[in-house]
Amino acid sequence: MGDTPIPRGPGQEYGLFSLAELPPPIVTGLTARSVELFHDARAHDRPLDGQAAGVLFTRSSTRTRTAFTVGAIRLGAAPVAFGPGDLQVTSGESVADTGRVLGSMLDLLIARTAGPLDELRQLSRQGGLPVINAMAAQEHPSQGICDLATLALTFGDLTGIRVLYVGEGNNTAVALAHGLAAVPGAHVTFATPAGYGLPRDELRTAERRAGTVGAVVEQIHALDPAPGDVDVVYTTRWQTTGTVKDDPGWREVFRPFHVDEALLERWPRASFMHDLPAHRGDEVAGRVLDGPRSLAWTQAAMKLSSAMAVLEWAAAPHG
Structure with missing residues (x-):
């Protein structure tokens, strides 16, 4: 290495x-x-x-x-x-x-x-x-290494890998951004609710490094403009360990970012990832998490x- x-x-x-x-x-x-x-x-x-x-x-x-x-x-x-x-x-x-x-x-x-x-x-x-x-x-940097390794196990060479992350710009998302920013040609899009995105400094750092290897790190705040073709749809639970959200109506803000079978069908060839623990019915539907396209349990073993x-x-x- x-x-x-x-x-x-x-x-x-x-x-x-x-x-x-x-x-x-x-x-x-x-x-x-x-x-x-x-x-x-x-x-x-x-x-x-x-x-x-x-x-x-x-x-x-x-x-x-x-x-x-x-x-x-x-x-x-x-x-x-x-x-x-x-x-x-x-x-x-x-x-x-x-x-x-x-x-x-x-x-x-x-x-x-x-x-x-x-x-x-x-x-x-x-x-x-x-x-x-x-x-x-x-x-959560060790999670980032785990995620890249899961992708490498599944897809082989990661050059040009395309990832759509859906949900909160939390510590797992930050690690994923920094990790994929080191992969030549990688393209990762973070679809996060407005006000719950990646910290600006972390995003800018990842964007700068991505530019040195021909990768792209970007953030959007709705799913409509998400890329039309991705290899992986990734989500994490909405309530990160040890944190609370000040807005009592935050769940409604996150609801459009729920990953169910209908959403996943926008990318029929994409695999699904989740760092666990999962709250079925919140960020992900049980049929997706436990379905044939899910890498979550391989990810956990990794x-x-x-x-x-x-x-x-x-x-x-x-x-």
Whole structure:
């Protein structure tokens, strides 16, 4: 996947925080490695053997937490689990002090917290250890690698892949934008309700990178102008983990973005993706989620191999 070194040293941060920060060869390399490990989970030499991997989740998680825990074990590491009330940041210890302590004992940290992404960066800087963003409010980068790997498993070469994302411009959408912006010729359209789109800065960053590889990242706020031909229709649940919407009538705003069989038939050759968990009847109809064109369950299974690829990369002793 290339040998771009992870910067390491006192006061530096390293690991996986945002796909926007990874050079395109690293993104495509992690994608390819995820597919390799999906086909053969033993295609490694236990590169984390003897290491201690912290697994800090202060938000609920089924797929991501399980994938990183099992992935760490399969790669040879011993996971050390922390729940929402286990660390003394809950009693007033600073994130900086917590990072210094964790860094003196752990070899890497996988973290999903309630705080901003900068907290994860601070844990890395103060602890001098790799930190993997297992979902922050701003972005869910390991989900982005999982999504690209699912696409690669299904379609092979991703050059020119066409994706229509339908729903909220949430952290999964941000990761998808940054990931596909690294794929030559990719075209991704985000159809989001007005007021619930991708953050402007994230969209502009993805657009700029897309321009360097001949890709297109765009956003619309209705489905009528959506592309006439796509390879995949992708949605996520309307209520992102740990968030609430201020508008009491938000469901009516989202209703036109419900993916049912009638909507999917606009693209009769398209596959369907969903990062799960799903709320059948809200963002997607059960017949679509469980139907023959759905990749959602393959996507869920791909979480493990993509977690392993990220762990292998983040913990590698680069020069």
